[in-house]
Amino acid sequence: MLEKALRGNKSYFTWIGFLLVLVGMGFSFYLRQLSYGLGITGMSRNVSWGLYIGQFTFLVGVAASAVMLVLPYYLHNYKVFGKITILGEFLAVAAVTMCLTFIVVDLGRPDRAFNVLLYPTPNSVLFWDMVVLNGYLFLNIVVGWTVLEAEAKSAPPPKWVKPLIYLSIPWAVSIHTVTAFLYAGLPGRSFWLSAIMAPRFLASAFAAGPALLIMICLFLRKYTKFDAGWEAIQSLAKIVTYAMIISVFFVLCELFTVFYSQIPEDMNHFRYLFFGLHGHDGLVPWMWASTVLAMLSLVLMINPKTRNSPGTLAMGCVCVFFSLWIEKGITLVLTGYIPSPLETITQYHPTVPEIGIVIGVWALGFLILSILYKVALTVKTESV
Amino acid sequence: MDETRRTFLKVAGLSVLGFGAKPVVDAVAGTGQSKFERDPKALNGKRWAMVVDQKKCLDAKEGCKECVLACNYAHNVPDFGNPKDEVKWIWQTSYEHAFPGQENPYIEGFVKDSLKGLPFTVLCNHCDNPPCVRVCPVKATFRRPDGIVQMDYHRCIGCRFCMAACPFGARNLNWRDPRPFIKKENPEFPTRTRGVVEKCNFCAERLDVGKIPACVEACKEKALVFGDLEDPNSEVRALLRTHPSIQRKPQLGTRPQVYYIL
Numbered sequence: 001m002l003e004k005a006l007r008g009n010k011s012y013f014t015w016i017g018f019l020l021v022l023v024g025m026g027f028s029f030y031l032r033q034l035s036y037g038l039g040i041t042g043m044s045r046n047v048s049w050g051l052y053i054g055q056f057t058f059l060v061g062v063a064a065s066a067v068m069l070v071l072p073y074y075l076h077n078y079k080v081f082g083k084i085t086i087l088g089e090f091l092a093v094a095a096v097t098m099c100l101t102f103i104v105v106d107l108g109r110p111d112r113a114f115n116v117l118l119y120p121t122p123n124s125v126l127f128w129d130m131v132v133l134n135g136y137l138f139l140n141i142v143v144g145w146t147v148l149e150a151e152a153k154s155a156p157p158p159k160w161v162k163p164l165i166y167l168s169i170p171w172a173v174s175i176h177t178v179t180a181f182l183y184a185g186l187p188g189r190s191f192w193l194s195a196i197m198a199p200r201f202l203a204s205a206f207a208a209g210p211a212l213l214i215m216i217c218l219f220l221r222k223y224t225k226f227d228a229g230w231e232a233i234q235s236l237a238k239i240v241t242y243a244m245i246i247s248v249f250f251v252l253c254e255l256f257t258v259f260y261s262q263i264p265e266d267m268n269h270f271r272y273l274f275f276g277l278h279g280h281d282g283l284v285p286w287m288w289a290s291t292v293l294a295m296l297s298l299v300l301m302i303n304p305k306t307r308n309s310p311g312t313l314a315m316g317c318v319c320v321f322f323s324l325w326i327e328k329g330i331t332l333v334l335t336g337y338i339p340s341p342l343e344t345i346t347q348y349h350p351t352v353p354e355i356g357i358v359i360g361v362w363a364l365g366f367l368i369l370s371i372l373y374k375v376a377l378t379v380k381t382e383s384v
Numbered sequence: 385m386d387e388t389r390r391t392f393l394k395v396a397g398l399s400v401l402g403f404g405a406k407p408v409v410d411a412v413a414g415t416g417q418s419k420f421e422r423d424p425k426a427l428n429g430k431r432w433a434m435v436v437d438q439k440k441c442l443d444a445k446e447g448c449k450e451c452v453l454a455c456n457y458a459h460n461v462p463d464f465g466n467p468k469d470e471v472k473w474i475w476q477t478s479y480e481h482a483f484p485g486q487e488n489p490y491i492e493g494f495v496k497d498s499l500k501g502l503p504f505t506v507l508c509n510h511c512d513n514p515p516c517v518r519v520c521p522v523k524a525t526f527r528r529p530d531g532i533v534q535m536d537y538h539r540c541i542g543c544r545f546c547m548a549a550c551p552f553g554a555r556n557l558n559w560r561d562p563r564p565f566i567k568k569e570n571p572e573f574p575t576r577t578r579g580v581v582e583k584c585n586f587c588a589e590r591l592d593v594g595k596i597p598a599c600v601e602a603c604k605e606k607a608l609v610f611g612d613l614e615d616p617n618s619e620v621r622a623l624l625r626t627h628p629s630i631q632r633k634p635q636l637g638t639r640p641q642v643y644y645i646l
C-alpha cells in the first residue's frame with residue numbers, strides 16, 4: 001500500500017520536498033549538538049529541560065487524542081467517525097514518533113538510550129513512559145494499517161484487530177497519565193506537584209488533538225477530494241469545545257488553590273508566569289497570549305453560530321491549538337524550574353540550533369503524517 | 385563496587401561453569417577473589433553523614449573556600465567560567481538559598497551579626513530517601529548500603545530526570561566536554577564525558593582507601609565533620625547530641641543527611 005504515497009500531484013511533492021529540506025536542516029543542527037553537547041541549547045543547570053521536553057509533552061497529548069475518534073466509533077458504533085478514525089490513528093503514529101524523537105534529541109548520551117531496556121527500572125516513571133509510548137505506537141500502526149488494508153480490499157478487517165482496538169483506548173489514557181506523572185511526583189517542584197496534573201493533561205489533549213484534526217479535515221475538504229463529512233467535523237468540534245472548557249476550568253482550579261492558600265513557594269511560579277518575578281518576565285507575553293487565545297477560542301467554540309461555520313470554526317480551532325501548544329509546549333515545563341527549588345531565577349532562551357532541531361522534528365512528524373494520510377486518502381477516495 | 389556488577393561477575397562465573405570450562409573458572413574466580421577485596425584501611429560506615437558547624441567558619445580567614453577548592457581538585461570538577469554550563473559539587477551560598485522557606489525577618493539579622501554574614505556550605509545531602517534515585521530510568525544513580533548516593537557515569541543516559549527530582553540543585557549535567565576546563569587534573573579520579581550527570585559522592589573513592597572526604601580534610605577550622613550516624617560514639621553523633629541542628633527542606637521527606645548547626 002505504501003506505494004500509493006509515491007504518486008501524487010505537484011503540490012504534494014513540493015510539500016514533501018519542503019518537509020525534507022526542514023528535516024535535513026534539523027538533522028544538520030542535531031549533528032552539531034552531538035559534537036558540542038547539549039550546551040548548544042538554552043538549557044542550563046537550573047532549567048534543565050526546555051523546548052524539547054515541552055514539545056514531547058504537548059505531542060503526547062496529540063497522540064492520545066486519537067481515542068476521541070476510536071472510542072465513539074468502535075465502542076458506541078458512531079458511524080459518522082468511520083471515515084476519519086484512520087486519520088486519528090495515523091495522527092497518533094506521527095505524534096508518538098515525534099515524541100520519541102524529542103526524547104532522543106534531549107538525551108545527553110543518546111548512544112546509551114538502550115540502557116533503558118538493558119537495565120529496566122520499574123520505579124522510574126520514565127521507564128514506564130517509554131513502555132507505554134512504544135506500545136501505543138505499535139498499537140496504532142498495526143490497527144491503522146490493518147483496517148486500512150482491509151478497506152483497500154473491500155473486506156472486513158480481520159477479527160484479531162478488535163481486541164487491539166479496545167486495548168488502544170485505555171492505552172491512550174495511559175500515555176498521557178504516565179507523562180503527567182513524570183512531573184507530578186517530584187518533591188520540591190511545586191508547580192508540577194499537583195494531583196490534577198494528569199486530568200489537566202488529558203483535558204488539554206482532548207482539545208488540542210481534535211482541534212488539529214478539524215483543521216486538517218477542513219483543509220482536505222477544501223483542497224482534495226476527501227470530505228470527512230460536516231457532521232463528523234461538527235461532532236469533533238463539540239468534543240473540542242467541552243474539552244477546552246474543562247481544561248480552562250482545571251487551570252482555574254490550580255489558580256484558586258495556589259492563590260487562596262498563599263503558600264509563597266507555590267505562588268511564585270504562577271507569579272513568574274503571569275506577572276514576572278523580581279524583574280524577570282520571560283514567559284509573561286507567552287502566558288498572556290495563551291490566555292487570550294483560550295478566551296477567544298471559548299467564545300468562538302461555545303457560540304453555535306461561530307462553531308457551525310467553517311471559517312470561524314477553523315479560527316476557533318487555531319486558537320485552541322496554539323493556546324494549548326504554548327501552555328504545554330513552552331510554559332508548563334519551564335515554569336516548573338523558575339524559580340528553582342533554591343529560589344533562584346535563571347531564565348531560559350532557546351538557541352537557534354535548538355529551534356532548528358525542534359522545527360526539524362516537527363517536519364519529520366508532518367512528513368510521516370503526510371505520507372500516511374496520502375496512503376489513507378488514496379485508499380478512501382479510490383474505494384468510494 | 386556496584387552490587388549489580390558484583391552479581392554480574394558471579395553470574396558470569398557460574399555460566400562459565402555451566403559450560404564446563406573448569407580451567408577458565410579457576411583463572412577467573414578461583415584466585416580472583418583477592419582482586420576485589422576491600423582495602424583493609426577502608427573506612428566502613430553504616431550511615432555516612434556530615435555536620436556543618438557554621439560557627440566554626442567564623443574563625444576562618446576572609447573569603448575562605450578551602451573545602452570547595454579541595455573538592456574541585458579531588459574530583460576534576462570543571463570550571464566553565466559561566467553560570468549556564470556550571471558544574472559544582474560543593475559550593476557556598478547565602479542563608480535564603482541554603483534554607484529557602486525557613487527565613488524570618490530576624491534571622492537575616494542573626495546571620496549578619498552573629499555569623500558575620502558568612503555563606504553556608506552546601507552539597508548533595510545523600511538523602512536517606514533520595515528522589516533522584518527513585519526517578520533514574522537506568523539505575524545510574526543508586527544508594528549504597530552505607531547511605532552514599534552514588535553515580536555511575538558509564539551508565540547515565542543524560543535524561544536529567546534526576547536534576548528535576550533533586551530539590552537541592554545538587555546535580556549537574558556536563559552540557560559540553562568538561563575535560564578542557566579542568567584547571568589541574570587529578571589523575572586519581574576519572575574525568576567525565578559530555579552528556580552525563582555528576583554530583584558530590586561523599587568521596588566514596590577516598591573512604592575506600594581510608595581517607596576522610598577532601599572537603600572535610602581541607603577545612604582547617606573543622607567546620608565540616610564527617611562520620612557514621614549509626615555509631616553512637618562518632619563525632620557527628622556527639623555534635624548532634626549537644627547542639628540543635630537543622631536540615632535543608634526537611635518537609636519534603638527526602639531525609640537529608642547533611643546537618644547544620646547555626
Ligand code: SF4
Nearest residue numbers: 508509510511516550
Ligand atoms: S541532595 Fe539531591 S542529589 Fe543528593 S541525594 Fe538528595 S536528592 Fe539526590
Ligand code: SF4
Nearest residue numbers: 520540541543544546
Ligand atoms: S541523567 Fe543519568 S543519573 Fe540522572 S536520571 Fe537520567 S540516567 Fe539517571
